[in-house]
Amino acid sequence: EPEVTQTPSHQVTQMGQEVILRCVPISNHLYFYWYRQILGQKVEFLVSFYNNEISEKSEIFDDQFSVERPDGSNFTLKIRSTKLEDSAMYFCASSEFSSGGWETQYFGPGTRLLVL
Amino acid sequence: AQKITQTQPGMFVQEKEAVTLDCTYDTSDPSYGLFWYKQPSSGEMIFLIYQGSYDQQNATEGRYSLNFQKARKSANLVISASQLGDSAMYFCAMREGGANDYKLSFGAGTTVTVRA
Numbered sequence: 764e765p766e767v768t769q770t771p772s773h774q775v776t777q778m779g780q781e782v783i784l785r786c787v788p789i790s791n792h793l794y795f796y797w798y799r800q801i802l803g804q805k806v807e808f809l810v811s812f813y814n815n816e817i818s819e820k821s822e823i824f825d826d827q828f829s830v831e832r833p834d835g836s837n838f839t840l841k842i843r844s845t846k847l848e849d850s851a852m853y854f855c856a857s858s859e860f861s862s863g864g865w866e867t868q869y870f871g872p873g874t875r876l877l878v879l
Numbered sequence: 880a881q882k883i884t885q886t887q888p889g890m891f892v893q894e895k896e897a898v899t900l901d902c903t904y905d906t907s908d909p910s911y912g913l914f915w916y917k918q919p920s921s922g923e924m925i926f927l928i929y930q931g932s933y934d935q936q937n938a939t940e941g942r943y944s945l946n947f948q949k950a951r952k953s954a955n956l957v958i959s960a961s962q963l964g965d966s967a968m969y970f971c972a973m974r975e976g977g978a979n980d981y982k983l984s985f986g987a988g989t990t991v992t993v994r995a
Contacts, residue, residue: 794981796981796982796983798983804987805970805985805986805987805988806924806970806972806983806985807985808982808983808984811981811982813981818981819981819982821982852922856924858981867914867926867929868914868926868983869926870916870923870924870925870926871923872921872922872923873922873923873924875922
């Protein structure tokens with residue numbers, strides 16, 4: 764069964780460093796998302812991406828964050844200058860395109876980011 | 880205001896018994912979708928079941944069923960014949976019907992522990 768994959772599974776970085784989290788969405792999916800989950804808290808939406816552009820972003824997704832689809836398979840989240848409060852599990856998700864239905868978002872296994 | 884409310888932080892259930900996880904939601908949009916995800920201790924988010932606001936029947940998926948009461952704005956998940964592997968955190972999520980609104984809003988989650 765096709766699945767979303769994410770690398771790395773864990774990343775430790777120093778405050779102020781740049782990190783890139785990578786995702787390979789399900790191959791026939793057209794919508795891509797990033798969410799994060801701070802330890803012990805609920806999952807929060809960061810950004811959605813369709814047709815090579817951001818379709819929606821939350822207030823969390825400030826200028827420190829960017830997303831990119833550098834090729835036909837990868838989808839990346841870059842945090843330009845990490846802060847302690849960026850420590851969280853980051854989930855990538857993808858969904859099919861459907862004009863009228865409710866496409867299920869399938870999640871990757873997550874990248875656990877720790878900022879020291 | 881919270882879009883998704885899960886009032887049960889933790890529940891215990893005996894193996895082979897059924898358990899109901901509560902979820903209430905808040906939206907003024909007539910068109911929305913409700914989703915349940917399972918998060919085991921390993922951290923990944925696994926899609927379980929989906930219910931659309933216009934669906935006439937309650938959704939079922941194997942041992943999972945959704946008790947959808949639209950007038951009460953509730954979408955409770957029922958897990959029948961609980962197994963030890965059902966021990967996990969369970970999240971209720973909603974996507975509202977705006978044309979450019981793809982994000983899922985999550986509840987705080989309910990931890991289920993299945994006892995042998």
